[in-house]
Amino acid sequence: MSAVVTGSGSALPASLDQEAAWDGFFARHYEGVRAAKRIFTGAGVRTRHAVANPVHEDLSGWGTGARMARYVQEALPLGKQAVAGALDSAGLAPGDVGMFAVVTCTGYATPGLDIRLASDLGMPANLQRLLVGHMGCYAAIPGLAAVGDYVTARARPAVLLCCELTSLHVQPAQRDLEQVVAHALFSDAAAAVVVQPGAGRGRRLAGVVARTDNSTSDHMTWDVTDLGFRMGLSPRVPDVLSRHVGGVVDELLSAAGLRVEDVAGWAVHPGGPRILDVVRDELGLTEEQISASRRVLAEHGNCSSATVLLVLDELADVDGPVVAMAFGPGLTLYAALLLPA
Secondary structure (H helix, E strand, C coil), X not given: CCEEEEEEEEECCCEEEHHHHHHHHHHHHCCCCCCHHHHHHCCCCCEEECCCCCCCXXXXXXXHHHHHHHHHHHHHXXXXXXXXXHHHHXXXXXXXXXXXXXXXXXXXXXXXXXXXHHHHHCCCCCCEEXXXXXXXXXCHHHHHHHHHHHHHHHCCCEEEEEEEEHHHHCCCCCCCHHHHHHHHHECEEEEEEEXXXXXXXXXXXXXXXXXXXXXXXXXXXXXXXXXXXXXXXXXXXXXXXXXXXXXXXXXXXXXXXXXXXXXXXXXXXXXXHHHHHHHHHHHCCCCHXXXXXXXXXXXXXXXXXXXXXXXXXXXXXXXXXEEEEEEXXXXXXXXXXXXXX
């Protein structure tokens, strides 16, 4: 029994223009940091989305408890809209769902989004649930692998939701270029997919490969502090990816008897412009082949785990094998192969 992605949905909070964010808040926030404006203008982002627009409200002094309460308030309607859209596009009702998995690294509460949304949407009382927390930008793919295993083993549909609200974690002003980069890139979004057993339409999950380089675990971090969650982002991350991305993709494709040339669509997590440059160059791709990722970065920013699902949506009309890749703390690379059902 194969696991097939048959539907998708997303929900985005209000747009935030990158230039307006700089002029209205971050220029003052990073006054005296000479490289800050260059980082903002070179991030490859034109617009982002934010439940908390820093131009209108400054959360940088909020405690973590207040940020978590705001997370629940904002995440519930966004998650509900994304899941409802995915179920609708798959032609399923909430009562058909056997498993509901929620991925997030930007907010926590108990009962969590999985319980609250399942109840609100009318999913069954015997629903199996999974919360994938604090894995970061790559977490959609292990989440997809988990629901895929459930669908294959139980022959029942599953839903995966990624909901990330990074705007709730704006940090106090510091002369720290890693924080400038994070504030220039990250954005808010909710994205969901439906996975069904043996469906005759959609994309079949044909393989997943993971690679973690423990020697570089300090290159990307996401620390819980008294003032929200703080990103650590080394400029050496692209160099580490360049050492591993070729081997990960070769392992993924060779197991299916495919080569890079056989791939019709590339959904590469746009962690930033240099990340996309490295993947393009190491795999020998053209700029056109990663254009969907560039477009998502420009129009939506880096929405952590939800981003790769947004890129997959951009490739909805692609006919043929699709590779989805994402990267995050660890330093970890995850890749999935999706084939026409």
